[in-house]
Amino acid sequence: MSVSTAAVDRSVRTPLPVLGRDVTVPLVTGGEVTYAALDYAASAPALQRVWDDVAAYAPYYGSVHRGAGYLSQLSTDLFENARRTVAEFLDCRTGDQVVFTRSTTDSLNLLATALPEDCEVFVFETEHHASLLPWRGARVTCLDAPDSPRAAVTALERALADRDPYGTALVCVTGASNVTGELWPVRELAAAAHAHGARIVLDAAQLAPHHPVSVRDLDVDWVVFSGHKLYAPFGSGVLAGRADWLRAAEPYLAGGGASRKVTRGADGGVDVEWHEGAARHEAGSPNVIGAYAIASACKALTEAGFEALAAREEALVRVVRDGLADVPGVRFLSLFGDEAPRVGVLSFVVEGWNSSHFAAALSAEYGIGVRDGLFCAHPLLRRLLGGDGRAQGECGAPEAASGEKSLNAIRVSFGAGTPDEHVERFVRAVRELVRDGARWTYRTVDGRCVPDVSA
Secondary structure (H helix, E strand, O other): OOOOOOOHHHHHHHOOEEEEOOOOOEOOOOOEEEEEEEEEOOOOOEEHHHHHHHHHHHHHHHOOOOOOOHHHHHHHHHHHHHHHHHHOOOOOOOEEEEEEEHHHHHHHHHHHHOOOOOOOEEEOOOOOOHOOOOOOOOEEEOOOOOOOOHHHHHHHHHHHHHOOOOOOEEEEEEOOOOOOOOEOOHHHHHHHHHHHHOOEEEOOOOOOOOOOOOOHHHHOOOOEEEHHHHOOOOOEEEEEOOOHHHHOOOOOOOOOOOOEEEEEEEOOEEEEEEEEHHHHHHHOOOHHHHHHHHHHHHHHHHHHHHHHHHHHHHHHHHHHHHHHHOOOEEEOOOOOOOOOOOOOEEEEEEEEHHHHHHHHHHHHHHEEEEEOOOOOOOHHHHHHHOOOOOOOOOOHHHHHHHHOOOOOOOEEEOOOOHHHHHHHHHHHHHHHHHHOOOOOEEEEEEOOOEOOOOO
């Protein structure tokens, strides 16, 4: 079966320049090949534009909000302008706050500390652990995995109808699954939440790099995402949305920057007056380069045009699905069905193969980087795989594992910087491995399948 992308319109075929596009890696079978980075769902490579912007600013780096010197003033302006750029990128409402964090996980943990007392949190079992685990101080209702977008809305409506109508509630939902890539009905879920007096936070970690995210249009109360999935390095993230819960909460971290006034108390202790704006939850020296990198990525994606980026990505998804459609034993994982709209994230299993072994062979023999495992979404993978999600044991030849049920999966993911050739090479590699088997021997070291260098 052909795996060519030649039929794709040229206007949407050119990938955005990213760092690492020319990096070569050694093959265990000999020689080198250009590395095919197909693990965008974990960390996307930095856009060249972002790196160039950061490099141009780096000599002017200075402390933020803390200095009278020129470089400090410049850095402060850059940091606050980055906040405004992110607010525009997310189409925030008047009065919404943009708080810079370390990641999506950090953003949701921050929001968890701001929940009103006795708040009930509603999540689907399909969520990433970043959305499942932060709510330790709240009552959590975990909903079963739905089999369609409509079923997701119906399940949420029923759950919210049974809650205490006088209590506070928060719904946390992904915009695009980090396992299946499927798009979730965010607007409809937000409407259901608000109809029952609840608020909603959107985990846009997998959505924002691929589609426009409008807080106003989707009518979500908060949105969170990570810079490292948005083609921006340096460990940064965003929590954006309504200010009232954040203003009423104790600062996420206590320290300089979060405090407006500190005095000795009459009892010999310390009295603190905290900031009410975003600074309240940004104690310490902020990651100005990380914030600037996110803002640069927001501008780059907006200028490139999400419509063209999404069209090209949809074409690459078709290349993968069509190219592997007739390969024996390859099964894609899905909640809503094979034709459900999705971003460039696809997970699959290969009958008779240990997923770690398969991923290791893709890397060692073809120079292709994918992800294997449970993708920090254990309940969802257990549901999709029909197993308990434990490790599969020793890796080895496919014949040795024949008949075993796969308890892990393989994920291939791509985006704005992925060349056509990388996706085409991936499809050819999967077909060859299934047909011919691995050309090298592998063994398990510290729980990972690696080439046996003694072979």
